[in-house]
Amino acid sequence: MTAEAADSAEAVGTVAPAANPGFLLRHGGTIEYILIPAAALAGALVVFGIFVAMFGKNPLDLYFYMYYGAFGTWFSWQNTLTRAAPLILTALCTALPAQLGMVIIGGEGALLIGALSATSAALLLQGLPPLVVQMAMVIAGVIGGGLWIMLAGGLRQYRGVNETISSLLLVYIALAILNHLVEGMMRDPASLNKPSTREIGAANMIGTIPGTDVHWGLVFGLIAAVAAYILIYHTVFGFAARVAGGNIRAAKIVGLGVSKLILTICFLAGGAAGLAGMVEVAAVQGRTNANLAAGYGFTGILVAFLARQNPLAIIPVAILLGGISASGGLLQRRLGLPDASVLVLQGIIFVFVLASDALYGRIGFLKGKS
């Protein structure tokens, strides 16, 4: 009994001994993982309220419109979920490598390359049955994005190049490649003001979930997040990855193939972001152009950190941040706030979430008696 309690206490990350296996002791860690990010979020909202109050806006109006624009109506829910879909996928691009202790922030680049590959696949296979084209788009998007981040992982493993910096540099390189192709080789001559590729065709769009305006990309995101969770927490591969993330030397001593782990995880991470690019093309834009660089990759970093790199927790967090960005339009129209206010709020949340890392294991009533 005591041993069992100790095991479960360890599993949720409580540091206290299992002398008194009460509810708080057993679930203290889990409660902490919900309570502290929630407190950080609340703190960030208060600071943002003060910030807009300095510009003469009423913070209560702000909170109301944020809620209303994000979750107030069925329409805003659909808007929120549509934005959450790519966020889930780009957050996985940061969360999966984080299991290995790597900080990858290049999801935006993988998204762009994934979109470009998916569009190319669709344009090459014009005329085939839509299901074939869509499958090819998914495969091309995943492979394109996957190889892009695998490049950052490989450079880290074989050349010792810092993966945070290289993955961010790759974002700018990806954007340059996209602009180059969209304004050159792949340009649709009919797109005059906004250089774009040709359209993939209405028949090849993945459409919306019946009864809603939310596209199927959300389902892709949910499946990917659950699959990532199972992979990390319920397979030998995921266990090996977490061992290598915890102690790379121990992983080498027990004979884990660290190179293979890093390359595979980075491929899957980039593949998720590439899939986000595919979804944006096949469900929203219908073609590739500079509109795709809408910052989903960067918001995904925040989602991953707020979810503490847990693939399942990414889902609610992505919906929350999708809601914040969905409410941006309403804040602009009703309160006259600039469109960058969503960016400011995201930045404040990020700062608060990181600062709240200092609180873990320090909240008195969750610590238990030792």
Add this chain to the structure above:
Amino acid sequence: MADGSIGLWTVPLAVLGGAIRVSTPFLFVSLGECITERSGRINLGLEGTLVMGAMSAYGISYLTGSPWLGVLAAGVTGALLGALHAGICSLPRVNDVAVGIALMLFGTGLAFYLGKPLIEPTAPRLPAIDFGWWSDIPQLRAALRVNALFLIGVALAPILYWAFRTTRWGLLIRTAGESSDAARAMGHSVLLIRLRATMVGGFLAGIGGSFLSLFYPGSWNEGLSSGQGITAVALVIFARWDPLLCLWASLAFGGAAALGPALQSVGVTSGYHLFNAAPYILTLAIMIITCSPKRTLTGAPAELSITR
């Protein structure tokens, strides 16, 4: 072509001019980051600092009519953001790389928010010093119109080199960067040293931003900096934390960044976007060549999380 007399010489001249003009923000950010990293902490948020600096310099210059006040404001803004970074990092168990990413997003967001009303108006810009008066070739004269900030940056590099080696402050920063235990044993607060180093680093990065909005390209808009800050942070790594090497690397980068516009001016337009990405490709290539998985980089501060 109008400048038929010098023809293709336009390209190297434009690259020379670019090396002088475009390198200045790289130079200031990399020197600032050099100070911060020598103290044992990395600030990836300088991209945000750069944009905030550009915005506040433009705003203050527009409001007061004095571009130099704008430069000062940019520096102060940068120092404040540096203090924020150092303050959060001094909390236990907070990762400096992640805080840098957060401040990168926060800085750019805040700059876009506050800078919205500044896109329209024109602010007084920094004057240029004309070093090309002796020449009749307009392209050469354009290349040699140099801003005072560039000269300050060039002078700063050897001063920092000297300060790291010989002054008390330089020694303290290096001690904190090599072994925080040693600094603590000497009775110094490592957190305080790093706070000051990060604030000075932010100050310089902010000034780098003021150059963007007040001299070249010389206006405020949301596409002003695209990754110059992060490129400069990478530049410090392969400059081996040496201020003098930072200077040469910045000049090389400025030249690379000027290649795209220079080729466009002689009619080569096909690879415009790819040439614009030249600094990022160059950074990545140099990092691939100079890094090695087997040894830590020579000259790397031992306390730096990113190279351990």
